[in-house]
Amino acid sequence: DIQMTQSPSSVSASVGDRVTITCRASQGIGTWLAWYQQKPGTAPELLIYAASSLQSGVPSRFSGSGSGTDFTLTISSLQPEDFATYYCQQAKSFPFTFGPGTKVDIK
Amino acid sequence: QITLKESGPTLVKPTQTLTLTCTFSGFSLRSSGMGVGWIRQPPGKALEWLALIYWDDDKRYSPSLKSRLTITKDTSKNQVVLTMTNMDPVDTATYHCAHITRGYYEGAFDYWGQGTLVTVSS
Numbered sequence: 001d002i003q004m005t006q007s008p009s010s011v012s013a014s015v016g017d018r019v020t021i022t023c024r025a026s027q028g029i030g031t032w033l034a035w036y037q038q039k040p041g042t043a044p045e046l047l048i049y050a051a052s053s054l055q056s057g058v059p060s061r062f063s064g065s066g067s068g069t070d071f072t073l074t075i076s077s078l079q080p081e082d083f084a085t086y087y088c089q090q091a092k093s094f095p096f097t098f099g100p101g102t103k104v105d106i107k
Numbered sequence: 108q109i110t111l112k113e114s115g116p117t118l119v120k121p122t123q124t125l126t127l128t129c130t131f132s133g134f135s136l137r138s139s140g141m142g143v144g145w146i147r148q149p150p151g152k153a154l155e156w157l158a159l160i161y162w163d164d165d166k167r168y169s170p171s172l173k174s175r176l177t178i179t180k181d182t183s184k185n186q187v188v189l190t191m192t193n194m195d196p197v198d199t200a201t202y203h204c205a206h207i208t209r210g211y212y213e214g215a216f217d218y219w220g221q222g223t224l225v226t227v228s229s
Binding site for chain 1: 155170219
């Protein structure tokens, strides 16, 4: 199985801050990587697919980059509605695997 | 517009079999590329992928749970059913179904159901 790790596990930030979350795969996955946002009590929502493609309707302050084993999700200017937990997921091979999540909370 | 909704028991006893149904609209599992997956999330923990079925009846399972899982589809009803045998308290989680398209979005789940919380307890 491909193992996914994320760092940091949590980050405290203020509105307007730039936030970067890192996801690492235990082996190369090309760009078969997605990012999701999940707010408490709700289903995950797709933000980024194919490592850097913005899902329709997602604000442009979200961006993704990387390929192979190292990936980043960047929020360029944190908004109040962005406080949530973020997960990466690889789909290069079965079983699909998710990262442990990064919680973004208010400083 | 694609929507998915999970249904099933909220409480099961240890050793029982769980049957969950995902009822969806906005796409058909007769259409090339379409798929539905199941993902669960224990309270306060991370997401875990369980199983996936595609329009051509290609089925994939988490190796760690494969012996306990069965995924099937009923294209006439627009439903996907997941069964999990020998339930244990550690299987307590919110179970989500989600839409996926083979060949697009590089394996991302683009639409999710709200999830259903299943508690395993005697």
